[in-house]
Structures are given as C-alpha cells and as structure tokens.
Amino acid sequence: MTLNTGQEAKTPLHRRASTPLPLSPRGRQPGLLSTVPSTQSQHPRLGQSASLNPPTQKPSPAPDDWSSESSDSEGSWEALYRVVLLGDPGVGKTSLASLFAGKQERDLHEQLGVAEDVYERTLTVDGEDTTLVVMDTWEAEKLEKSWSQESCLQGGSAYVIVYSIADRGSFESASELRIQLRRTHQADHVPIILVGNKADLARCREVSVEEGRACAVVFDCKFIETSATLQHNVAELFEGVVRQLRLRRQDSAAEEPPAPRRQASLAQRARRFLARLTARSARRRALKARSKSCHNLAVL
Numbered sequence: 001m002t003l004n005t006g007q008e009a010k011t012p013l014h015r016r017a018s019t020p021l022p023l024s025p026r027g028r029q030p031g032l033l034s035t036v037p038s039t040q041s042q043h044p045r046l047g048q049s050a051s052l053n054p055p056t057q058k059p060s061p062a063p064d065d066w067s068s069e070s071s072d073s074e075g076s077w078e079a080l081y082r083v084v085l086l087g088d089p090g091v092g093k094t095s096l097a098s099l100f101a102g103k104q105e106r107d108l109h110e111q112l113g114v115a116e117d118v119y120e121r122t123l124t125v126d127g128e129d130t131t132l133v134v135m136d137t138w139e140a141e142k143l144e145k146s147w148s149q150e151s152c153l154q155g156g157s158a159y160v161i162v163y164s165i166a167d168r169g170s171f172e173s174a175s176e177l178r179i180q181l182r183r184t185h186q187a188d189h190v191p192i193i194l195v196g197n198k199a200d201l202a203r204c205r206e207v208s209v210e211e212g213r214a215c216a217v218v219f220d221c222k223f224i225e226t227s228a229t230l231q232h233n234v235a236e237l238f239e240g241v242v243r244q245l246r247l248r249r250q251d252s253a254a255e256e257p258p259a260p261r262r263q264a265s266l267a268q269r270a271r272r273f274l275a276r277l278t279a280r281s282a283r284r285r286a287l288k289a290r291s292k293s294c295h296n297l298a299v300l
C-alpha cells in the first residue's frame with residue numbers, strides 16, 4: 001500500500017473542497033470521496049468524550065445513522081488532515097477505517113473501483129468542520145523498511161497506533177511503532193493515539209486497560225479502547241483525533257518566538273535558575289496529570 005507524501009504533513013493541506021487530492025503513486029485518488037453530497041448522515045453524534053468503560057453487548061447505532069455533515073460546498077476552503085493507521089496485521093485497522101468511512105462511502109469506493117484503504121470524510125466536532133483523510137496503508141509485514149513504510153511514518157498529520165487487547169505481541173509492536181514515530185517526529189506536535197481494539201474480547205484479554213494507559217503515559221500519547229465489532233468508542237476515537245489536531249494547532253500558534261539572547265545579569269540568571277526549578281516540578285506535575293488524562297482525548 002502506498003502513500004503520497006508530496007505535501008507537508010505537519011500542516012493541514014489546504015484545498016478547495018471541490019478539488020480532489022493529488023493522485024497517489026498507484027493512481028488512486030484519496031480526495032475522490034469529497035464528491036459525496038453534503039446531505040449524507042453517517043457519523044455518530046459528536047461532542048462526547050472517550051470513555052474507558054468496557055463495551056456493552058449492545059452495538060451502537062449503525063454507521064449510516066452517524067450525523068457528520070460534509071462541508072463540501074462549492075468554493076469553500078477547508079483543511080485536510082492525514083490520519084495514518086499503524087499496527088500489526090489483524091488488529092482491526094481496516095475495520096476501524098471502514099467504520100469511519102461509513103457504508104455509503106464504502107459502496108462508492110466499490111462502485112468506482114478506487115482505493116479501499118484511503119477514506120476522506122468531513123466531521124463536525126464541537127460545531128466546527130474538519131476533514132480527515134484516513135490512510136489504512138500500513139504494511140507491517142515488510143521484512144525491510146520500505147519506501148511506503150517510511151512515507152507512512154512521515155506523512156501523517158496524526159497517527160493512530162492500533163493493537164489488539166487480545167494479542168500481547170501487537171501491544172509490543174505498538175510500543176516499537178511509537179519509538180519509530182518519535183524518531184521521525186522529534187520536534188513535531190503530531191497527535192498520536194494508542195488504540196486497544198477488540199475490547200469486546202474480554203475473555204481473551206492479554207493486555208489490561210492499565211497497561212495500555214501506562215504505555216500511553218510513558219510514550220506521551222492519548223489512549224482509548226475500542227471495539228470495531230461492537231462499534232464501541234469508534235466515533236469517539238475519530239472525534240478525539242480532530243480535537244487533538246485542533247488543540248495542537250492552537251498550542252503551536254500560541255508559542256512565541258524565543259527572545260534574543262543578551263548578556264544576563266546575576267539577578268536575571270538567578271531568576272532563570274528558579275524558573276527552571278519551577279518548570280521541573282511543573283513537568284513532574286504534568287506527568288502525573290497526564291497519567292490521569294491520557295484517556296481524555298479532548299485535552300492535550
């Protein structure tokens with residue numbers, strides 16, 4: 001599976017809503033689905049935060065009842081974010097991606113014979129539209145790091161690392177993927193969400209919720225458990241991705257450029273030393289807070 005990385009991934013891709021994304025190397029057109037009429041209703045109601053409660057046996061409403069509106073109005077400009085799904089084979093990446101896509105879009109893909117691994121959809125979260133292009137293009141089985149793997153790891157605006165709660169090996173792979181991502185995106189504010197899928201398989205559970213959460217704290221990412229089969233927390237996952245993208249966008253906009261360096265007086269140096277001490281204890285407090293909030297996808 002391939003991924004077009006011709007565009008800067010960190011910043012959203014700006015385009016006219018009516019303009020398709022560039023062709024991928026395989027000639028596929030990730031943006032093709034933007035032609036879906038704006039009256040579609042597929043995404044669950046937005047605005048609810050993720051929960052770690054174990055899934056109930058009752059499935060959520062079918063994807064066709066989801067209430068996302070497309071902002072595909074002619075002539076309007078919108079931001080597109082690439083969301084790359086990573087994880088071992090069989091953990092449920094495709095299942096999550098097709099729930100995101102909704103039935104109508106999957107059918108459209110089928111009719112048009114376009115890529116089944118790239119889905120574009122505009123979600124209305126907290127009253128604002130954001131378009132996600134979900135890329136289910138990761139090929140974990142490659143023996144050597146391939147070009148497509150490299151581009152997957154570099155080309156995302158956000159990453160969703162999926163493991164199966166019933167497969168410890170996939171959990172370990174998720175940690176390795178997080179390390180690889182950290183190497184690629186050292187200085188970036190790219191949201192990364194660790195997803196423990198197949199939460200319905202309670203009896204076969206090999207990875208506890210606590211382990212998932214602890215891993216997210218250590219690797220500085222968000223965490224949620226989902227069940228694609230029961231459609232549990234899937235909408236919350238993608239809404240969470242949107243919120244994380246927005247929070248980081250605001251965060252980086254708020255960052256001020258560093259002040260020019262001048263010869264510091266003793267008093268200034270003392271103040272800086274104290275500030276560093278305070279910052280250190282603030283970081284410790286932040287780590288503690290993160291362990292409490294890593295499952296809340298609505299905060300940084």
Ligand SMILES: Nc1nc2c(ncn2[C@@H]2O[C@H](COP(=O)(O)OP(=O)(O)OP(=O)(O)O)[C@@H](O)[C@H]2O)c(=O)[nH]1
Nearest residue numbers: 088089090091092093094095197198199227228229
């Ligand atoms: N019980 C359960 N099964 C699931 C869940 N999600 C996916 N599956 C099943 O797991 C199998 C693999 O799912 P896929 O979505 O193809 O997994 P994938 O990660 O895309 O796999 P690759 O395409 O090989 O990378 C399928 O049989 C799915 O029906 C889930 O939440 N619960």
